[in-house]
Amino acid sequence: MKTLLLTHPMPAGPFAEAIHAIEPELPLLEYHPRMDEALLAEVQAVLGWRFPPGLAGRLPALRWVCSIGAGVDKLLVPELPAQVPVSRIVDVEQARGIAQYVVMMALRHARSLPHYEALQQRRQWSRQPVGALRCHVGVLGSGVVGNEVARLLQAVGFEVQGFSRRTGVPLAAVLAASEIVVCALPLTTDSAGILNARTLAQMPHGAYLINIARGAHVVEPDLIEAVRSGHLAGAALDVQCHEPMRADDPLWDVPGITITPHVAAQSSAQTIAAQFVEGWRCLRRGAPPTRQVDRAAGY
Numbered sequence: 355m356k357t358l359l360l361t362h363p364m365p366a367g368p369f370a371e372a373i374h375a376i377e378p379e380l381p382l383l384e385y386h387p388r389m390d391e392a393l394l395a396e397v398q399a400v401l402g403w404r405f406p407p408g409l410a411g412r413l414p415a416l417r418w419v420c421s422i423g424a425g426v427d428k429l430l431v432p433e434l435p436a437q438v439p440v441s442r443i444v445d446v447e448q449a450r451g452i453a454q455y456v457v458m459m460a461l462r463h464a465r466s467l468p469h470y471e472a473l474q475q476r477r478q479w480s481r482q483p484v485g486a487l488r489c490h491v492g493v494l495g496s497g498v499v500g501n502e503v504a505r506l507l508q509a510v511g512f513e514v515q516g517f518s519r520r521t522g523v524p525l526a527a528v529l530a531a532s533e534i535v536v537c538a539l540p541l542t543t544d545s546a547g548i549l550n551a552r553t554l555a556q557m558p559h560g561a562y563l564i565n566i567a568r569g570a571h572v573v574e575p576d577l578i579e580a581v582r583s584g585h586l587a588g589a590a591l592d593v594q595c596h597e598p599m600r601a602d603d604p605l606w607d608v609p610g611i612t613i614t615p616h617v618a619a620q621s622s623a624q625t626i627a628a629q630f631v632e633g634w635r636c637l638r639r640g641a642p643p644t645r646q647v648d649r650a651a652g653y
């Protein structure tokens with residue numbers, strides 16, 4: 355049962371090594387754009403991050419797609435036949451790493467670190483009253499990541515309100531009550547562009563956005579406008595619409611916006627390999643693969 359590795363932009367080597375450490379005979383192919391149709395016709399499983407355009411329709415024997423991440427949005431392409439199951443990695447360690455990133459950025463904003471860094475640049479020692487941390491955070495998304503983010507934020511003293519389709523609280527109410535908003539939603543047709551001029555305007559004056567989900571949740575020109583106009587204090591964006599970001603991307607230059615290159619946390623190659631091999635073994639014995647997403651819902 356041949357598996358195609360589509361790990362770009364990450365190198366495939368560490369994934370292949372970790373898989374072969376568990377299942378030495380598992381046949382793996384590393385994708386390259388000039389692969390011929392005969393080879394593609396043998397592919398029964400894909401482990402990857404995203405499909406290059408058109409590829410999903412050129413794999414006639416495909417039986418399973420497994421994401422190397424928590425999100426599957428770049429794999430749910432229209433050409434992927436409807437009967438092919440799609441799985442993802444569920445990694446509590448990764449969720450914890452993402453939550454640590456969120457806490458770091460939330461505290462940095464709530465405890466005015468950029469202000470003190472600017473004072474230091476000017477060699478200015480200026481002590482002001484410091485109150486106890488009272489800050490409401492709205493966490494959009496209640497999956498493994500959203501729940502861990504909420505737990506860790508509460509542990510350091512933030513007041514947290516969650517938002518998901520299940521809570522029944524309207525998004526506008528959560529945004530209006532949040533001095534910091536964290537986006538931890540899966541990217542679906544419903545959630546793409548959910549943070550736009552209208553919804554950003556619902557956040558209080560001086561509020562802050564942290565996005566650790568997908569760049570496409572945010573309408574970036576609207577965010578830039580909201581920050582430049584002073585309505586929002588800023589944003590921490592670990593994910594962007596165009597990854598890798600080009601040197602002329604307008605997000606780079608907005609004072610108050612902090613960019614990190616999708617590094618909040620990653621699953622280790624060993625965790626990915628263990629979960630992939632588990633699903634692969636299920637498939638080999640004719641059982642459904644583990645950790646399947648609901649393809650219609652998109653997560």
Ligand code: OXD
Nearest residue numbers: 422423424425619620
């Ligand atoms: C993921 C990611 O989906 O790293 O796991 O963004």
